[in-house]
Amino acid sequence: MSAKKITMRVTRYRPEQEDAPTEQAYELEFPDDWVVLDALNYIKDDVDGTLTFRWSCRMGICGSCGMMVNGEPKLTCAAFLRDYYPAEIRVEPLQYFPIIRDLVIDMTDFLHKLKAITPWIVRDEEKPLAEGEYLQTPAQLADYKQFSMCINCMLCYSACPVYGHEPEFIGPAAIALAHRYNLDSRDEGQEARQQVIASSEGIWDCTLVGECTEVCPKRVDPAMAIQRTKVATTTEWAKSMLMPWGKQ
Amino acid sequence: MYEVNKTEPFWWGLFSLGGVVAALFVPIHIIMVGFLSAEAVGYHQMVALVGNPLIKLYLFTLVSLPLFHAAHRLRFALKDLGLKVAGGLLGVFLYGGAVFGTMVAAYIVATLP
Numbered sequence A: 001m002s003a004k005k006i007t008m009r010v011t012r013y014r015p016e017q018e019d020a021p022t023e024q025a026y027e028l029e030f031p032d033d034w035v036v037l038d039a040l041n042y043i044k045d046d047v048d049g050t051l052t053f054r055w056s057c058r059m060g061i062c063g064s065c066g067m068m069v070n071g072e073p074k075l076t077c078a079a080f081l082r083d084y085y086p087a088e089i090r091v092e093p094l095q096y097f098p099i100i101r102d103l104v105i106d107m108t109d110f111l112h113k114l115k116a117i118t119p120w121i122v123r124d125e126e127k128p129l130a131e132g133e134y135l136q137t138p139a140q141l142a143d144y145k146q147f148s149m150c151i152n153c154m155l156c157y158s159a160c161p162v163y164g165h166e167p168e169f170i171g172p173a174a175i176a177l178a179h180r181y182n183l184d185s186r187d188e189g190q191e192a193r194q195q196v197i198a199s200s201e202g203i204w205d206c207t208l209v210g211e212c213t214e215v216c217p218k219r220v221d222p223a224m225a226i227q228r229t230k231v232a233t234t235t236e237w238a239k240s241m242l243m244p245w246g247k248q
Numbered sequence B: 001m002y003e004v005n006k007t008e009p010f011w012w013g014l015f016s017l018g019g020v021v022a023a024l025f026v027p028i029h030i031i032m033v034g035f036l037s038a039e040a041v042g043y044h045q046m047v048a049l050v051g052n053p054l055i056k057l058y059l060f061t062l063v064s065l066p067l068f069h070a071a072h073r074l075r076f077a078l079k080d081l082g083l084k085v086a087g088g089l090l091g092v093f094l095y096g097g098a099v100f101g102t103m104v105a106a107y108i109v110a111t112l113p
């Protein structure tokens, strides 16, 4: 196998020396099995040690290597160079997030939103340890499993035009995770989560574009989580209108 | 910090019901009325039909709900294009249009022979 040559145009932003992000081109030879992240690591190790980016697992698990590759949000550890060759590849930081340096974005906003939906199992009362674990049937696990696959890579936020226009939007992954815990038979925190996701910044901000689901590397399907939550919330609302004496 | 939105379920409910009507009943209606033999949908048969209060209700629903569906979809399409109209003016205009269309439909259906 002979190595091929490809040009990568990478966003550079060094706040101490420039006011706005610029672009730097690197030309490199690559073997067939290289992904964009391999190329970035090659650049960092052998060409230009100042290039800054996040990564960890190199196998689609940690969710830290998300970047825009030719304008599309991708895990760079899963984006093969050969799929873009012979065209140039443009590598940019995830869009709609503030850039800290080069390809590194500031994820504070996402972390706040994630925390707001209490992404853990909430119990009204914890049962004593002596009573053993909370049992769950395979069917109960299957209910939420898909939504528990999220790796917090934020690709869905970069794909979402609503998030681009309205940064207050709680966004696809956070709502999908709220759905995940709401569906968990062990959880009792639905009411507190509903307060957050049934707000104007929650499900009602979504215009059902569906790009979140398109780009999600873990097939979480946030669009479906949002849609289902809209149906459930509207049904509950209708019930409370028709039967106001029912449970409040 | 976050507050439950109490009006959106109403508009979304109408949007969703309107979607069912627009996707399912409108095509069926078009096929029935548009492709049945001319005798079967002649003037006198039709007048006899719309005299029935259930048919009146059906016609009213057939017109009204898709209007709310359209209003909501249009509001979201404009939002996706980045249009921000202050104070929900866009909603007032679009849903107002649907309410107006609904009133016109109610009037016409009610005054049918």
Ligand code: SF4
Residues within 6 Å of the ligand: A149, A150, A151, A152, A153, A154, A155, A156, A157, A172, A173, A176, A212, A215, A216, A217, A218, A219, A220, A221, A222
């Ligand atoms: S829902 Fe998918 S795209 Fe969004 S953060 Fe989770 S894994 Fe990434």
Ligand code: FES
Residues within 6 Å of the ligand: A055, A056, A057, A058, A059, A060, A061, A062, A063, A064, A065, A066, A075, A076, A077, A078
């Ligand atoms: S490096 Fe962990 S997901 Fe890509």
